[in-house]
Amino acid sequence: MTELIKMSQKELSRYVIIKKCLDGQLDAPSAAKMVGVTSRQVRRMKSKVREFGVKGLIHGNRGRPSNRSMPIEIIGQAKYYLNKYYSDFKPTFASEKLLENHKIQLSSEKVRQMMAELNLWQIKPKKTNGEHRQWRPRKESFGEMEQFDGSYHRWFEYRGESCCLLASIDDATGKIVRAEFTDSESVVNVFKFWLGYINESGKPVGIYLDRYSTYANTHHKPTRHQNYQEDAEYLTQFQRAMGQLGINLITAHSPQAKGRAERLFSTLQDRLIKEMRLKGIDNVNEANEYLAKEFIPKFNQRFSVPALKKDNLHQKLTEQEQSQLSSIFSVHYQRQINNDFTVRFKNSWYQIVKDQPTLVYKKDKVQIEEHLNGEIKLSIKGHYLNCKVLPERPTPQRFRITELVNEVRAKNPCVPNANHPWRNTDWIFNKQYKNKDIKQKQMVEYLKLNQVKADISTLEKVGHF
Structure with a gap:
């Protein structure tokens, strides 16, 4: 055989x-x-x-089990946990959770093979080389440039409402400097985010972000010779605030340009969602607390890289900037002072009182600041105005003409006498008396009765004179 x-x-x-x-x-x-x-x-x-x-x-170990192979019992336990808890995890993340939660140490490649056997992971074919792309080198120092963006997603899956995650990642190190869940990517929420960022870490040199309407005005294209002061009327609230703090804004024209932020959200939509599922987190407050205390430190330890230079380019606020910080991170509007020194803003009326730190005239343009705590302040020429909120606008009394005439007549009655011409001559000029002779005789009789000297020029010649 x-x-x-x-x-x-x-x-x-x-x-x-x-x-x-x-x-x-x-x-x-x-x-x-x-x-x-x-x-x-x-x-x-x-x-x-x-x-x-x-x-x-032929090598003698061919066909023999490896001395480093995992016991069949441990492999079975790992497959059981993968099926029960980590069916939608990626292999690397699943291997970390097996070690962290179940004390089973397997390489990510081994977990990938096991998940492929269990039909939990589909091995993708190797991509063919397409268009050549070159990576932009990282910035050299921490704080030199922050990539910032917001991501709307069902972060709590079906345990809670969908929300928006605002996050800033450092370009040089890949660290998440700050992340916060909010209900939207509005101006107020973005202001609150960067106010907390600057108070904790300082001012970065620049911010790399997209052209969302909160960050950039896409309807106006300034020329290259326009600067911040010349183009101030076209700035968004965010551009105006960052310009006052001296922070450079760089707007990306494609998602790939700020790929570090896009890649961050791709990773968070995989890892963060599953971490919060395991923790049972289903609301924004618990999620923000978990982000700051546990997830971000662990993430930075796992994925951050050292910067080429050790210096930190974040700058501390000056005393003047610190005193104006609440004004800078407020939403600014412009209104005109009415003749009665009132200003209308969001269906409320503000009365400017007499005593003011500067001269105020009617029709002046006043700046209204809506602060993050809800406080409303009016300023002009760099001075805050003293004003008070009116319960409602005083409405002027308006009368109809008929009512006004009746009121005057009631105060000064003027009734003509019975023989007044208004009472006796109305019928003389009626159109039904077309015979001129009859009208002439009636006029003469009237004048005789009232002893009024006639004007000969107005009488027609009848008979002999």
Whole structure:
């Protein structure tokens, strides 16, 4: 009965050379050069072939289980946990959770193979090379540039409402400097985020962000010669605040341009969601607390890299900036002062009182600051105005003409006499009296009765004069 022996091409070529050496066609040094081993190793191969034949060149550990292989019991436990808890985890993250929660240490490659066997992971084919792309080098120092963005997602899955995660990642180190859950990517929420950032870490040199309407005005394209002061009317609230603090803003024209922030949200949508699921977190307050105390320190320890330079380019606020910080991070509006020195803002009326730190005129433009704590302040020429909120606008009294006439008549009654011309001459000029002679006689009789001297020029010539 013939036996099938599996050999590699390398082992088969070695057997041919050793066979020639045994037949005397080659000496040991020549065979060693052809095989790529020493002469001593060739002598060992010759003795193996004499004793076992072709099998002598096959490695003895072939087909045997590895001494480093994991016990079958541990493999079974790992598969059970993968199926029950980590079915939608990626292999690297799943291997970390197996070690952290179940004390099972497996490599990410081994976990990937196990998940592929359990149909929990699909091994993707290797991508062919497409268009050549070159990475932008990282900034050299921490705080030189922060990549900032917001991501709307169901961060609590179906345990809670969807919300927005604001996050800032340092370009030089890849550290998450600050992350916070909010209900939206509005101006107020972004202001609160960066107010907390600057109070904790200081001012970064620059911020790299997208062209969302909160951050940039996409309807106006300033020329390259325009600066912050010349183009102030077109700035968004965020651009105006960062300009006052001296922080440079760089707007990206594609998601790939700020790829570090996009990649961060891709990682967080995988890892952070599953971490909060394991912790049972289902609201924004608990999530923000977990982010600051546990997740961000662990994430930075795992994924951050050292910067090329050790210096920190974050700058502390000056005393003047610190005193104006609440004004800088407030939403600014502009209104005009009315003739009665009132200003209307969001259906409320503000009365400017008489005593003011500067001259105030009617029709002046006043700046209204809506602070993050809800406080409303009015300022002009760098001075805050003294004002008070009116319960409602005083409405002027308006009367109809008929009502006004009746009121005047009631105060000054003027009733004509019975023989007043208004009472007696109305009928004279009626159109039904078309006969001129009759009208002329009636006029003369009226004048005689009232002893009024007639104006001869107005009388027509009738008869002899």
